[in-house]
Amino acid sequence: xxxxxxxxxxxxxxxxVKGLEIVKRCARVYLEMYTSILGCPxxxxxxxxxxxxxxxxxxLVEQGADEILAGAGEEDVALLVVGDPFGxxxxxxxxxxxxxxxxxxKVIHNASIMNAIGCCGLQLYKFGETVSIPYWDETWKxxxxxxxxxxxxxxxxxxxxxxxxxxxxxxxxxLTRRRKEYQPPRFMTVAEAAQQIMTIVDKKDALERNTILxxxxxxxxxxxxxxxxxxxxxxxxxxxxxxxxxAPLHSLVIPAKEIHPLETEFLQQYTTIKLxxxxx
Amino acid sequence: xxxxxxxxxxxxxxxxVKGLEIVKRCARVYLEMYTSILGCPxxxxxxxxxxxxxxxxxxLVEQGADEILAGAGEEDVALLVVGDPFGxxxxxxxxxxxxxxxxxxKVIHNASIMNAIGCCGLQLYKFGETVSIPYWDETWKxxxxxxxxxxxxxxxxxxxxxxxxxxxxxxxxxLTRRRKEYQPPRFMTVAEAAQQIMTIVDKKDALERNTILxxxxxxxxxxxxxxxxxxxxxxxxxxxxxxxxxAPLHSLVIPAKEIHPLETEFLQQYTTIKLxxxxx
Numbered sequence: 001x002x003x004x005x006x007x008x009x010x011x012x013x014x015x016x017v018k019g020l021e022i023v024k025r026c027a028r029v030y031l032e033m034y035t036s037i038l039g040c041p042x043x044x045x046x047x048x049x050x051x052x053x054x055x056x057x058x059x060l061v062e063q064g065a066d067e068i069l070a071g072a073g074e075e076d077v078a079l080l081v082v083g084d085p086f087g088x089x090x091x092x093x094x095x096x097x098x099x100x101x102x103x104x105x106k107v108i109h110n111a112s113i114m115n116a117i118g119c120c121g122l123q124l125y126k127f128g129e130t131v132s133i134p135y136w137d138e139t140w141k142x143x144x145x146x147x148x149x150x151x152x153x154x155x156x157x158x159x160x161x162x163x164x165x166x167x168x169x170x171x172x173x174x175l176t177r178r179r180k181e182y183q184p185p186r187f188m189t190v191a192e193a194a195q196q197i198m199t200i201v202d203k204k205d206a207l208e209r210n211t212i213l214x215x216x217x218x219x220x221x222x223x224x225x226x227x228x229x230x231x232x233x234x235x236x237x238x239x240x241x242x243x244x245x246x247a248p249l250h251s252l253v254i255p256a257k258e259i260h261p262l263e264t265e266f267l268q269q270y271t272t273i274k275l276x277x278x279x280x
Numbered sequence: 281x282x283x284x285x286x287x288x289x290x291x292x293x294x295x296x297v298k299g300l301e302i303v304k305r306c307a308r309v310y311l312e313m314y315t316s317i318l319g320c321p322x323x324x325x326x327x328x329x330x331x332x333x334x335x336x337x338x339x340l341v342e343q344g345a346d347e348i349l350a351g352a353g354e355e356d357v358a359l360l361v362v363g364d365p366f367g368x369x370x371x372x373x374x375x376x377x378x379x380x381x382x383x384x385x386k387v388i389h390n391a392s393i394m395n396a397i398g399c400c401g402l403q404l405y406k407f408g409e410t411v412s413i414p415y416w417d418e419t420w421k422x423x424x425x426x427x428x429x430x431x432x433x434x435x436x437x438x439x440x441x442x443x444x445x446x447x448x449x450x451x452x453x454x455l456t457r458r459r460k461e462y463q464p465p466r467f468m469t470v471a472e473a474a475q476q477i478m479t480i481v482d483k484k485d486a487l488e489r490n491t492i493l494x495x496x497x498x499x500x501x502x503x504x505x506x507x508x509x510x511x512x513x514x515x516x517x518x519x520x521x522x523x524x525x526x527a528p529l530h531s532l533v534i535p536a537k538e539i540h541p542l543e544t545e546f547l548q549q550y551t552t553i554k555l556x557x558x559x560x
Contacts, residue, residue: 096542112391116366125394
């Protein structure tokens with residue numbers, strides 16, 4: 001059997017009891033480490049499970065399905081992923097590869113940022129489409145995520161913004177070489193995300209800035225959700241560009257324009273702005 | 281400390297290791313049992329935890345915060361909820377009550393239908409606002425959820441429909457009495473939900489039926505997500521009204537009109553309809 005096991009928000013004890021039992025009895029256990037990050041080093045996880053883990057990088061997960069699934073028809077093999085197994089398209093794809101090879105599979109669900117984001121007090125059911133904000137560089141500044149935030153705002157839905165993660169990215173110079181060199185890992189902060197959104201907003205006309213989003217619009221910055229060091233800050237978009245929430249992972253939420261009183265009361269914990277009569 | 285602990289999808293071993301450690305050491309542990317249902321009887325949970333649980337019904341959770349939080353400043357008290365603690369408004373409210381009383385609290389996240397729904401292969405980030413479909417009776421047939429499905433369809437987002445649960449509902453006759461009598465528990469099936477949606481759709485004009493939703497539109501019925509007996513079926517709305525997925529809980533998804541090829545490939549497992557050239 002092939003098991004795709006969600007590790008939850010990244011602390012070793014966030015695995016479910018069911019997941020842990022499976023990890024202990026598997027012949028091989030792979031740990032996927034590039035679509036998100038763990039809150040602890042691999043060694044700590046291995047000590048907690050009492051077994052070694054095989055590291056699965058992007059190449060192995062996206063092109064090495066044969067290697068990971070080898071023998072999974074006869075013995076138990078697991079792939080561990082941070083969050084829930086269906087949080088990233090690449091894992092859905094992996095299940096299809098297992099099906100193709102007629103390998104029986106089972107999914108062990110867990111919390112992911114997609115539902116844990118409710119911890120800021122904004123009601124989960126009112127979130128619209130989720131956007132991913134990619135790192136810009138000098139020549140590549142995609143801004144299509146703004147249109148989705150816009151659509152959600154127009155329809156009075158909250159927007160969860162997932163912030164870019166660059167892990168094991170080849171350096172541009174080594175892209176064409178056989179032996180790749182890798183950039184140091186980078187994790188987008190809420191300040192960087194807010195800055196990119198501000199850059200887009202600054203280009204819009206006054207009408208758009210009045211009706212959709214402007215520098216005074218509220219946003220919610222979250223860091224290390226589910227960990228003891230979790231931080232949540234509510235601020236204006238402008239001030240969020242200067243808000244330091246510390247170590248990764250960060251997420252940003254652009255709330256709907258109309259917020260329920262219960263949501264307001266909850267968000268008020270995280271800001272000195274008087275939310276009750278704030279209207280952006 | 282007051283702990284709000286998510287039990288995940290309802291099997292005893294779906295609790296996280298962190299959650300289980302807390303449950304074992306708490307002075308009192310309450311089990312909330314009306315916003316969702318467990319996949320096992322309370323006794324099985326108590327045997328697994330090796331401790332008794334106090335049952336928390338709607339009255340106790342919504343009006344008995346004092347009782348549940350009593351002493352939680354000095355000793356550890358936990359409230360267990362199916363899914364993730366932030367899945368239901370009532371739990372967010374409960375945290376605010378704890379804050380009001382200056383009781384320190386911690387939330388232990390877990391999977392909930394809000395992220396586990398990804399198991400059908402539709403990408404989570406493409407879901408719009410979630411709707412709740414309430415049971416209709418002879419005089420009360422609210423249909424505002426349709427407008428949200430409509431908006432999601434127009435904006436090419438999937439819609440997760442949470443189906444009504446009636447647990448410990450007073451009978452209409454006993455509503456005014458001091459001693460309430462309760463109706464037997466009811467859990468809406470995907471067939472019942474599809475039927476109510478069909479009733480609304482049948483009243484719409486031809487343009488609406490052509491552009492938004494009609495009896496040939498595809499929908500995804502899910503039952504007992506995350507359990508060994510999990511079932512997923514893709515069908516037309518019309519046929520879903522006659523699809524029996526067995527025991528609760530059920531959920532229904534109305535996909536966006538445009539579906540990504542990877543989503544189509546995944547959904548194809550659950551239907552005999554040839555999805556590749558299906559266009560509703």
